[in-house]
Amino acid sequence: MVQESLNMEKLLCALRKVLPEGESYPLHEPLFCGNENKYVQECIDTAWVSSVGKFVDRFEADLAAYTGVKRAVAVVNGTAALHVCLILSNVQPNDEVLVPALTFIATANAVTYCHAIPHFVDSAYDTLGIDPDAIEAYLSEIGDLRADGCYNKKTGRRIRAVVPMHAFGHPVDMDKMIAVCEKYQLALIEDAAESIGSLYKGRHTGNFGQISAMSFNGNKTITTGGGGAVLTNDEELGKLAKHITTQAKIPHRWAYAHDRIGYNYRMPNINAGLGCAQLEKLLEYVEKKRRLAEKYRKALDGVPGVRFFVEPEFAKSNYWLNAILLDEGVANKRDHVLETLNDAGVGSRPIWELMYTMPMFTDCPRMDCKVAEDIGKRLINLPSSVRLGE
Numbered sequence: 158m159v160q161e162s163l164n165m166e167k168l169l170c171a172l173r174k175v176l177p178e179g180e181s182y183p184l185h186e187p188l189f190c191g192n193e194n195k196y197v198q199e200c201i202d203t204a205w206v207s208s209v210g211k212f213v214d215r216f217e218a219d220l221a222a223y224t225g226v227k228r229a230v231a232v233v234n235g236t237a238a239l240h241v242c243l244i245l246s247n248v249q250p251n252d253e254v255l256v257p258a259l260t261f262i263a264t265a266n267a268v269t270y271c272h273a274i275p276h277f278v279d280s281a282y283d284t285l286g287i288d289p290d291a292i293e294a295y296l297s298e299i300g301d302l303r304a305d306g307c308y309n310k311k312t313g314r315r316i317r318a319v320v321p322m323h324a325f326g327h328p329v330d331m332d333k334m335i336a337v338c339e340k341y342q343l344a345l346i347e348d349a350a351e352s353i354g355s356l357y358k359g360r361h362t363g364n365f366g367q368i369s370a371m372s373f374n375g376n377k378t379i380t381t382g383g384g385g386a387v388l389t390n391d392e393e394l395g396k397l398a399k400h401i402t403t404q405a406k407i408p409h410r411w412a413y414a415h416d417r418i419g420y421n422y423r424m425p426n427i428n429a430g431l432g433c434a435q436l437e438k439l440l441e442y443v444e445k446k447r448r449l450a451e452k453y454r455k456a457l458d459g460v461p462g463v464r465f466f467v468e469p470e471f472a473k474s475n476y477w478l479n480a481i482l483l484d485e486g487v488a489n490k491r492d493h494v495l496e497t498l499n500d501a502g503v504g505s506r507p508i509w510e511l512m513y514t515m516p517m518f519t520d521c522p523r524m525d526c527k528v529a530e531d532i533g534k535r536l537i538n539l540p541s542s543v544r545l546g547e
């Protein structure tokens with residue numbers, strides 16, 4: 158029997174069960190249905206709109222409580238959060254940092270802000286994030302384990318850290334990742350920008366690295382307009398994160414004294430107000446996003462040529478962005494699918510371009526990334542706004 162191939166009519170018809178005709182559906186739009194107005198208005202009425210205020214403190218406390226970390230520090234965006242994580246993991250100029258070949262550009266950019274070098278690693282089919290088994294095999298070849306850490310035999314540079322990114326909210330296999338980090342003495346930094354509300358074996362993402370980054374950009378599950386956070390279970394790192402994101406100013410009633418290079422990375426109170434209101438809704442939002450994923454899964458079941466991506470078995474994912482994978486035989490139809498869906502008002506996007514195809518990263522070290530390349534050709538994200546799960 159010849160396997161049925163991709164059929165645009167059938168695909169669109171299936172998607173119409175989730176996304177009825179007559180509307181257009183952006184990839185991900187924010188939802189404000191709680192105390193957002195009230196809290197932002199309060200900032201304006203009290204003139205506490207800027208870099209300190211009660212909503213910043215509350216957002217940090219609420220976020221720490223929700224994710225189960227000891228300390229959360231609110232910052233201007235997720236990219237800045239990653240930068241801070243790398244600095245506090247002691248990433249030095251000319252170090253290499255293992256990052257996914259398939260990620261949003263910010264993961265790799267943040268490494269370069271430390272004058273370090275991104276070193277790209279392959280993805281796993283079951284999580285879409287980096288593959289700890291493949292990385293372990295790779296490091297056993299190119300890694301030179303010395304008393305003070307792991308060095309790259311080919312470049313002579315130290316491999317300081319690894320940044321697993323929980324793609325579209327699906328957690329990387331963290332037990333395996335931690336084992337690789339221990340074996341090769343790598344600092345573990347989670348890029349949890351996409352995974353607020355996602356659990357790995359019952360524990361919230363962002364709890365597994367020494368330090369982790371989150372994003373509250375407008376397209377994420379919850380938003381502060383622009384914003385991010387640094388999460389950690391290490392009290393000392395938490396204090397340092399607060400310190401260096403607030404210009405490393407030594408607290409004093411009037412003196413401007415600073416004890417190291419700092420950054421103006423703090424989240425304004427007005428954004429934190431938005432964040433507090435959004436956090437109050439997070440549990441509900443995640444349930445709605447999971448309901449939406451279930452709707453897609455059912456609707457797309459049996460549709461030829463495509464497979465809906467389902468969370469790994471150890472995870473409870475937030476399904477930040479829903480995804481389908483085209484069958485290998487029809488990967489060359491991807492752009493046609495994107496065009497047809499977008500023409501029909503279904504805001505769909507391909508996954509990111511591989512990092513090492515960008516001009517600034519072509520010369521960076523990397524392992525063979527055949528899985529990432531394959532996923533890169535076949536994955537399409539579907540409209541995933543919270544409201545669609547209602």
Ligand SMILES: *Cc1c(COP(=O)(O)O)cnc(C)c1O
Pocket residue numbers: 233234235236237260261263264322348350351371372373374383384385
């Ligand atoms: C959104 C995102 C970031 C960056 O967050 P910003 O708040 O936009 O700076 C970093 N990494 C990943 C994987 C992201 O999706």
